[in-house]
Amino acid sequence: MIVHWHRRDLRTTDNRGLARAASTGEPVVPLFVLDPTVLEHASPVRVACLLESLADLRSWYRDRGGDLLVARGEASGVVPQVAAARDATRVVWNEDYSGLARERDRAVRAALEEAGIATESVHDAIHHEPGSITPNQGDHYSVFSYFWKKWRDRDKRVAVDEPAAADLADVSGEPIPSLAELGFDEPEATPPTVTMAAARERVADFCSGPIYDYADRRDYPAASGTSRLSPHLKWGTIGPRELYAATERAAEGASTDDDRESVREFQRQLAWREFYAHVLAFNPETVTENFSGYEHEIEWRDDPDGLEAWQAGKTGYPIVDAGMRQLRTEGWMHNRVRMLVASFLTKDLMIDWRRGYDWFRRRLADHDTANDVGGWQWAGSTGTDAQPYFRVFNPMKQGREYDPDAEYIRDHVPELADATADEIHGWHELEPAQRERLAPGYPAPIVDHAERREQAIELFEQARGESSD
Structure with missing residues (x-):
């Protein structure tokens, strides 16, 4: 027999590792390990998504006479035990690129080799594995635009077929544990449906349509102009080759050049995910360390009250608060708003980006280490290709531009339901009596944006050794 160890590839079609296992001619034993070391970094909403995806994947296998084995324990112990119990000659898995994942995989590989069981890892989660798109000097790009030019012109692999029923071993697994059995509370947010069918x-x-408006609508949070595929990409309920092929068919069916450019813009966002995966693969320390060096460490503020207000969506800046409340209720946030709330934390509150990353890690259903670290360091002006430290998002202007009718804000900040769009976007300019009359339960701005912008620029200049003092 041969074991395919599922991790972030909870699908059967366009799964290169699973297809490789099935191609050997040996019966395939699918396995997923609930590893406590990995679960330490998880959250209720993500584990809820995981358990739903596992149940869906198990149903697929059972419908074809096989089963998904779900085991609990350290992967370095469990994987060899399962392989030995099934007389497996080999264990196959798809590569992951975070430091934690690679450390786990090294331990599993060593344990299997000691037991005399062969191992094989396959690149599957992204089109082009780390180290395959590089500058003339160096192991990866740190500027996205250069990476994108090569990524878009590089040939993409085609999706591989799902295994046939005859490829599967006749095995039977134990019940999948519940959230409570894994030590997690019910999530505050309503988890999205993360199954193979939902992804497709x-x-x-x-x-079939929205992708042609993506370039024009993706920045407007009330417009539902994004794909909402991020949870599926996180858990691998859709494969990157299958998704890319769908976008290519959309491009072929486009009726105008603008439509084709809109498809290309969506593909560009897919490339951003791979860019950050490459960066993390070569720089695993960026989960906790700034990518861009500073002459002196940035002296972030210690502001528990400000952090709590930001987490609760009670900063007095409506677009920021709407985003933070969407995160609490949906386990997801619109990408434009993610940038705004991250900028507010790091520039208006001058709180360490790592505090924001940690909060997102605990709240997002689609948390992806590479993507979230890259996004947070971009917003905090500490990462690759980062937002320049002197370019600070103005939350009021951003609200007016991207939510002009305040529709998104009212959806998530009901206290402002009776205020006009001008009153909402001008909340910082209203007199206390006006704010009390319009929305007595909604706070005044907790900081002055203009003042904090200047202070943030000075903070970064000092860290860069550029202060005039």
Whole structure:
């Protein structure tokens, strides 16, 4: 027999590791390990998504006479035990690129080799593995635009088929544990449906029409102009080659050049995910350390009250608060708003980006280490290709530009339901009596944006050794 160890590839079609296992001619034993070392970094909403995806994947296998084995324990102990119990000659898995994942995989590989069981890892989660798109000097790009030019012109692999029923071993697994059995509370947010069928349905719906408006609508949080595929990409319920092929078919079916450019813009966002995966693969320390060096460490503020207000969506800046409340209720946040709330934390509150990353890690259903570290360091002006430290998002202007009718804000900040769009976007300019009359339960701004902008620029200049003092 041969074991395929599922991790972030909870699908059967376009799964290169699973296809490799099935191609050997030996019966395939699918396995997933609930590793406590990995679960330490998880959250209720993500584990809820994981358990739903596992149940869906198990149903697929059972419908074809096989089963998904779900085991608990340290992967370095469990994987060899399962392989030995099934007389497996080899264990196959798909590569992951975070430091934690690679450390786990090294331990598993060593344990299997000691037991005399062969191992094979396959690149699957992204189109082009780390180290395959490089500058003339160096192991990876740190500027996205250069990476993108090579990524878009590089040939993409085609999706591989799912295994046939005859490829599967006749095995039977134990019940999948519940959230409570794994030590997690019910999530505050309502988890999205993360199954193979839901992923394909979303891809089909998006590529049949909305993708042609993506370039124009993706920055407007009330417009539902994004794909909402991020939880599926996080858990691997859709494969990157299958998704890319769908976008290529959309491009071929486009009726105008603008439509084709809109498809290309969505593909560009897919490339951003791979860019950050490459960066993390070569710089695993960036989960906790600034990518861009500073002459002196940035002296972030210690502001528990400000952090708590930001987490609760009670900063007095409506677009920021709407985003933070969407995160609490949906386990997801619109990408434009993610940039705004991250900028507010790091520039207006001058709180360490790592505090924001940690909060997102605990709240996002689609948390992806590479993507979230890259995004937070971009917003905090400490990462690759980062937002320049002197370019600070103005939350009021951003609200007016991207939520002009305050529709998104009212959806998530009901206290402002009776205020006009001008009153909402001008909340910082209203007199206390006006704010009390319009929304007595909603706070005044907790900081002055203009003042904090200047202070943030000075903070970064000091860290860069550029202060005039």
